[in-house]
Amino acid sequence: MEEVDINEQFELLSPEEKLEYIEEASTEMQEDATAEGITDFNFTEEEVNKRATLLLAEDLNQEGGDPRFNIAEEGDAVLESDDADVDAIVNEMNAM
Numbered sequence: 367m368e369e370v371d372i373n374e375q376f377e378l379l380s381p382e383e384k385l386e387y388i389e390e391a392s393t394e395m396q397e398d399a400t401a402e403g404i405t406d407f408n409f410t411e412e413e414v415n416k417r418a419t420l421l422l423a424e425d426l427n428q429e430g431g432d433p434r435f436n437i438a439e440e441g442d443a444v445l446e447s448d449d450a451d452v453d454a455i456v457n458e459m460n461a462m
Contacts, residue, residue, distance in 0.1 A: 375426070376419045384418070391417035 376384065391414050399407040 372419055372423045372426075376415075376422050379422070387418035387421050388414055391415075391421055394421075 376387070379387070392409065395409050395414065395417055396407070
């Protein structure tokens with residue numbers, strides 16, 4: 367298999383997969399800043415994308431090439447849900 371640069375690999379992800387990595391990177395960066403006692407922080411898009419790319423690299427190294435957030439083809443997902451499931455989850459979360 368041809369080795370692909372991690373930045374190129376990140377760009378090959380679907381928009382949904384990229385968003386998952388970006389959200390996870392942003393969350394981790396906020397948690398890191400808070401743990402260091404920083405309460406006023408702003409991250410650039412470049413910083414968040416760099417962290418997201420690092421998360422992808424970690425996943426590819428740990429999982430033998432499968433990214434953390436892999437959007438399966440429709441019907442191939444381990445779990446299937448419909449609108450009723452989503453509504454039930456929302457109601458349960460709102461009840462907490």
